[in-house]
Amino acid sequence: MNSIIFLFVLPLIPLAISFTFPKLSYYLGVISTATLAAISLVDLSGYLSFSTLTFHYFSIGFQGLSVIFEFIVAVTEIVVYVFSIYYMPEDRRLAFFISIAVFTVNSVIISRNVILFLMFWESMSISGYLLIGYKNRIKSYPPFVFFAFGELSTVFLTVGFAAYFFATGSLQIGAFVSNPYITLIILLGFIFKMGIVPLQMVEWLPIAHGNAPTSGSILFSASMTTVALYGMLVFATSSAPDIILGVLLIVFGSFSLLFGSIFAVSSENSKMLPAYSTVENSGAMIMMVGLFISWRLYDNLPLYSFILLGILIYATAHAWSKSTAFVISGISLDPDINSRRGVRIGKFSKFSAAVAAISLMGLLPLGGGIGEWFLLESLFISASSNQHVLLAVVAILSGSLASLGAGISIPTFTKYFSFMTGKSVDEGGKRRIGVPLSIGGTIVLGISLFIPFLVYVYSVSVSQITLNKHSLIFLSSLKGIPYPFLIYSVSQTTATFGFISPLFIMMFIATAALATFSIGGRQRRSIPVWNGGIDQEDEMSSFAYANVLRIILSKVYLSREEKTGGEYHERTFDIFWIMIVDFALIIRKFSSRFGKVVMNGSINRYIAYIIVAFLSVLIIVSF
Amino acid sequence: MKLWPLESAKKGILTTGFPKKKNETISPWSTLPVRVNDEEAYCPVDAISDAGVDINRCISCGLCDNAMKPSLETGNYGVLRKEPALKKSFKIFLIDSGTCGACNTEMMSIANPYYDVSRLGIFFTNTPKQADAVAIMGVYTEKMEPVIRRAIEAMSKPSVVILFGACALSGGIIGTGLKGKFNPDLIIGGCPPDPFIIIEALEKVRGR
């Protein structure tokens, strides 16, 4: 018996008892996912390895990218389970759906065969549909919209995998695809599932407004997006690189990044804001995949190894920070950031929330900042290319969009953190989110503390994936900073392009803070807010916080002021969602016309149709 | 297209050398009057006594011109407490308790190119939290008293409280003054005080 079956079965344990003992299943879930994370970590360190299990056409395996992504996803699932212990722990159906979603996510990662992959991928979509729609009292359309567009992804993947089979003659994942169009179709299938611009609303709106439980949101935003990235990378590493494909992904990603961050900053929904931020981060990762593909084409091994490492670090930081950010949204059931008054949380929990928020702002020394550095560094290196002009130009243009988007994420999460944790009421500790928040924050902080380790093990894996005989570890030392606390990037020709040291930054911040405290810590002066000399009455709302952008970018938001019955409202719209709705209306109109003319119940027409269809099939087959 | 910096450069230096050099000009009646003869001088605010003219009261009206003439001296202020810690930089927050508007604009005019007090390290600030001094102008008004108190409390120490103009000092001819309500470190007389007087007073209170 192959030991890999253990990995497959492990997430099934909580599933088995979820319907009878929901709370116990969450505890078991924590144990099983923690075990999975630990196994992945040991595997990454090189002390453990699994062989592939093949059963007829099907096979599961655990090596290369699978291990890294299992590690990332398992850690987010720990947060999901810990959070669930405190969030509606008695809901049996919720426990069942969460367990099944976790199981399918893990199964996708260990599938080594496209059919199995597609099967679990589809199960993942269905479990998502169930998580959104499991409550009857909500509107019926959100889960259907989600499901319909989820199927779009499956359709692309099915077509792509069929073509994959015809092109390579293999159902095993990892066969070499030389046709870039097949790669494009497969990658598009994954991209649709990431819910990026312009499809962000069909993916995320149902999650936010369809009353999906917060634990489900974490699974969508952190786990499933990461799995989609995994799929992209698996096929991007094994197919022939193509410059058009690479550039397409960079451009696509940069637009997603910019629009995601623009919509995030103006969002007033506690789930929609981090969801839009996921659109932004997905865009960043897609950009890096595009860069990776491009530099693979130009055969610059150190550079594309660096970019691949960057993708992995970015994905890690994003998944872990984002799951913690979603935990913050569980602070109150009211989804309106402006009006909510959440439960009171402890100091460390607040610190953890701040850590997650700052990480998502993309600020050093936290994980998100390191990921951002990898992204911008890759873009800078590509932009400085004088041999590959197209790539350089695209890198400059999309890099500026990306920087703009990354800049906007700072006010976004400043607003999110301060308005979510700022005001609180005592609700008698009904939803104790302090524990999951603290665990999540500690995990995010762990990225910065153990970044040399992460870079080391990821680099080793990257060398294996890129078939590099010499391990290329992007760690170094410089003057005062000892090995391995410096991460460096490579340029196209010379050895080093740039470097950062998160540890150094942390030490610097700590030293500066300690110095300030030791010099002036005793002299504290607290003065009340100066509100023109009078007492404060109203407070700045989170809506107002972002309203300047609504006014400046009124063309993007389609923001307009309305006055109905003496009451003022300002409305903003997601331009892409409006386009999709308009398009759907046109289709509906067309269908009903078409139906009236053609499918009008006249039996003669049906017979005519069948005859025409039969004849055309005959003609096609005969050729 | 107008080249603003060039136009400015053409004008040369307008800024006064005061207080190192002597003041070029002064608003005559904003200085304290001095006696020229023994005629009885009429004063609507009873500022004139045998000892001289009370800087708290004089409203610069010039009604005493039959017996007095402007001294044209810049000494129309009183430093009650010096604060040498503010020698290098001095940020002032203005509070208008009930002025006619002249004190406000005279105070602000010390920043114009003719005086340019930033060369002396004097600046205006928009919040008392960053201020080293509050300059209170105008007569007592009920609703402004708590505002002024808050502003004085909000300042970081060491700080200076300035009562500015005849209205703040004695109420002038309009109302009641603020001297009984707040403890000033510097008083500046005149209705309104001349910019040169203001600059000299601000320099003196910082021990310069």
Place this chain on the structure above:
Amino acid sequence: MMALDTVSGYFTRDGRSYCIIDSDREFKECTDDIIGTLDYSESFRRIYSHPVSGENVFKFNYGPSTGGMIETLDLKIYTYGERILSLDVLPGYKQRQIRIAGESKDLALLRIERLNGFHSFSYSTLFSSAVERMLEIPVSQEVRYARIILLEIERITSHIFKTARLCESASQNIASYALMGLRERLMRAIAEGTGHRYLFGVNKIGGLRRKIDLDRIVKVARGVVKEYVNIRNGLFVSRIFIDRIENTCRAEYSFARGPVLRAAGIRYDFRMHDPYYSGIDFTPVTQNGGDSLSRFLVFSEEVERSMEIIEKCMTPGERGNFLIPSHENEAYGIETPSGDARMVFSINNDHIGHIYLRTPSILNLEAFARGIRGNVKTDIPFALESFGIWVSELGDVA
């Protein structure tokens, strides 16, 4: 029944309500329900309240004591961030009581001077000339022309100041400093020529208190206006400046006064039919936009017009004492740099009996509170400056 559209003031004394009509020199007893039909009647009580509500709408407090504004004024901005949906103005923080009734004429003059220090000569001239007319005290032609010259000089300094503040708010800092420098140059000349930078103590009933060196002031004023025109021409070609002030705070209300009204295209300037200005050919400056740009244009053109008036007055034709005429039974008025002020008063035994003074800021503040709607918060300081509103004028004169 009185014609409501000429009502320009309303107040309550000893439990009885009166209203002021521009064309009447007497107090008219009046009731709240008559005056209530005027849509700006609240402003006579210094109430500028326009509350609105809506989703996410909150009151943003600006003032009373904060940077950016010259005087104490509290604004409550109804907004959901940046855009001003509506505005409450609370001028009451600095509410001065200026007691005039029962005082002697000379003391009353000193107090009137300090109603608005920035436009003090306008108010002192209004008061002195009104007393002169009421008591039929003749003044010499020289005094009349000297007063007109000083009134126009005051208008020039006021307009230069407003333009400078407008430039400052529109981030045209060099122009702003240059204009402030010009104003200082003129102020110094005024101080040297009259003895006081703000012209306090210059007027007296029946003449001028001091010998005025008009030649000196006018000589400096010529240079100042020349340079002002030069700066204005420079600002006109600045796209940034024009874009910033164009379309901000559009106010087209017929109850507004002064440059605000003229910038909205209404050809009304009290100097047109002020007997004091008789013999001086004068046409008011108008613009059609009603926005900050139009007001800026009105200011800059009026500076030139004022200089023309000054030049005319420097070579007066007739000399000798005469009684300055006034319109039969019309409330005493004067065109201050911010618009026309109206005064109704009586004299009993050399003392002021009752008095009511309607200043332009009382009406212009309402025009500002309405006009600022739809603009963004950063427009407030320069919109306020361009209306020429002085909070000190809103004080209670009784």
